[in-house]
Amino acid sequence: MLALYLRDLRLGIRAGGGALVGILFFLAVVAVIPFGVGPDLNLLARIGPAILWIGALLAGLLGLDRLFQADRDDGALDLMVLNRDRQMLALVVFVKCLAHWTASILPLVVAAPLLGLFMNMSTTGIGATTLTLLFGTPAIAFIGATGAAVAISLPRGGLLVSVLVLPLMIPVLIFGVSASYAAVADPDPFLPPFLLMMALTLFFAVIGPVAAATALRWATD
Amino acid sequence: MRLVAEDLAGERGGETVFSGIGFTLEVGEALVVTGPNGIGKSTLLRTVAGLLPLAAGRLALEGGGDKWSDIASACHYLGHQNAMKTALTVTENLAFWRDFLGEAHLPLADALDMVGLADIGHLPFGYLSTGQRRRIAIARLLVAYRPVWLLDEPTAGLDRASEAQFAELMAAHCEDGGMIVAATHLPLALEKAQQLRMGGA
Numbered sequence: 001m002l003a004l005y006l007r008d009l010r011l012g013i014r015a016g017g018g019a020l021v022g023i024l025f026f027l028a029v030v031a032v033i034p035f036g037v038g039p040d041l042n043l044l045a046r047i048g049p050a051i052l053w054i055g056a057l058l059a060g061l062l063g064l065d066r067l068f069q070a071d072r073d074d075g076a077l078d079l080m081v082l083n084r085d086r087q088m089l090a091l092v093v094f095v096k097c098l099a100h101w102t103a104s105i106l107p108l109v110v111a112a113p114l115l116g117l118f119m120n121m122s123t124t125g126i127g128a129t130t131l132t133l134l135f136g137t138p139a140i141a142f143i144g145a146t147g148a149a150v151a152i153s154l155p156r157g158g159l160l161v162s163v164l165v166l167p168l169m170i171p172v173l174i175f176g177v178s179a180s181y182a183a184v185a186d187p188d189p190f191l192p193p194f195l196l197m198m199a200l201t202l203f204f205a206v207i208g209p210v211a212a213a214t215a216l217r218w219a220t221d
Numbered sequence: 222m223r224l225v226a227e228d229l230a231g232e233r234g235g236e237t238v239f240s241g242i243g244f245t246l247e248v249g250e251a252l253v254v255t256g257p258n259g260i261g262k263s264t265l266l267r268t269v270a271g272l273l274p275l276a277a278g279r280l281a282l283e284g285g286g287d288k289w290s291d292i293a294s295a296c297h298y299l300g301h302q303n304a305m306k307t308a309l310t311v312t313e314n315l316a317f318w319r320d321f322l323g324e325a326h327l328p329l330a331d332a333l334d335m336v337g338l339a340d341i342g343h344l345p346f347g348y349l350s351t352g353q354r355r356r357i358a359i360a361r362l363l364v365a366y367r368p369v370w371l372l373d374e375p376t377a378g379l380d381r382a383s384e385a386q387f388a389e390l391m392a393a394h395c396e397d398g399g400m401i402v403a404a405t406h407l408p409l410a411l412e413k414a415q416q417l418r419m420g421g422a
Contacts, residue, residue: 003320007309014308075302078272079322085294086323220272221233 004092005099011070012103019107026059026108030115041120048119049129049180053173055115056108056133057140061165063104064144065151065158067096068216072152081220089213093149097141097209105140109133128183128190132197136176139201142208143168149215172200222248222284224292224369224400229278231261231268237276238264244417248368251391251401256419262404263301265419266373269402270298282369289368296369301377303358307347311338311357314346315364322365332363337386351378359387362394370394372403 012019033051034044071077080092112133116126147164151157175197182188223245230240238261244252254262267273269280271293282292289295305314315329333339336356341349346357355378362370370391376384391401 003317007306007313007317010313011306011308073302074306075300075304076306078270078298078300079304079318081272082270082293082296082298083322085290087321220267 001087001091001095004087004095008096008099009103012099019104022059022062022104023107023111025062026055026111027115029055029058030118034118045120045122045125048116048121048125049132050177051119052112052116052129053133053136053177053180056105056112056137057166057169057173059108060105060137060140061144061162064100064141064148064165065161067100067145067148068152068212069148069157072219077216078220081217084217089217090209093145093209093212093216094142094205097138097145100144101138101141105137109137122184125180125184129180132176132179132194135194135201136172136197139172139204140165140169142201142204144208145212146208146215149212149219152216152219153221168204172197172204175200222282222289222368222398222400224402225279225281225283226269227279229265229268229280230276231264231273232276233264233273239419240277242417242419243278244415246400246402246415248398248400249395251395251403251414252417253414254402254404254417254419255406260420262419263373266298266371266402266404267300270296270371272298285368292369295367296371297362297365297367298371298373299358299362299375300373303354304361305346305354305357308345310343310345311349312342314357315342315360318361319364322367324366325364326366327363329364332360333357335363335386335390336360337383352380352383355379356383356387359390363390368399370399370401370403372401372405374404376405 030051037043068077071080081089109130112130113126116129144161144165147161150164151160154160175193179190179193179197182190182193225245227243229242231238242265246252254265256262264273268275269292280292282289282295285295312329315332319325319329329342330339333342336359338353338356346354349357359375376387379387395401
């Protein structure tokens, strides 16, 4: 399993540079918001966490459709399905999600504080948003895996995957953003929405790989 | 250990591709599947591997014990694709499959040597020619051990010398107690190779 993680990580970093594309997209989304909204610094600070979350969410969806398609195209998926007695398929999916998260989504989390400055956010706000992104974004990979597995045989499945996955991401987005707000707006408690978001991530970490593995098992036609 | 197939039928997209196929393979035996294009050789191999559902018939690996309990876990499948990543080096690719598949067999260097490509382990897989890629895919069969080899046109793209080399590898595998089901036009240097001719007469 470690071998699979390292392989996917190498591929993510070496081939095509998915991480860089994601960061550039994230940057583009966040950077145009101040131009659209106008120079109202208070407003920017207020919508900052939401914009960062939406930007990270959309950037995280990029490249998700290739999660299994690349392995299907070169025949590696067949071998993974055949080897399911030794390496459980759901676990294979889980590891692939982790590798995808590390290579493509973690860089977004790292870039988030910098982009938070663009939005005139306070230090606490930036810290809270980054923290919620760190623990909330794995859910993108896990839910996205299900979408990617279902749409695996479609040559242009990218948009379909995004449309399939976005509705499921909304609860994570809601709790992630409300936890980030709660860190700055004083009376609201930070911990309850944060814990709920963590619970969602854990929930999807279990459901997502199992569902994706089921879809992959019958996608070898 | 015995690989038994009785009265197999396979279908793709609801249409029956072949039916009434049966064979029995004992340890050390090989089966060569021949037939015109489109007759269902690849479908048969994928069905035997368990990648496609069985439309009818019975398929079993008998006497494999706990270790080789079913065909999927006891087989190497070499399809039309090589299952290698072009961005990784040859050694990285093979090391991944050895670790992922388990049952490590030959060391990487030896496996590369067996396919005659001992000195290209450091090159990215994408730099290789079609024939070289195929030979690396064949080396994958050697780095992890599986008793049953399911080979779909294994020699596509190979030159004469590599074909002969691969025929030797297949013979050696059968002598070691392996089994081979191959869709190939290459004559196998095996006394016990059975022939299965699909379609036509």
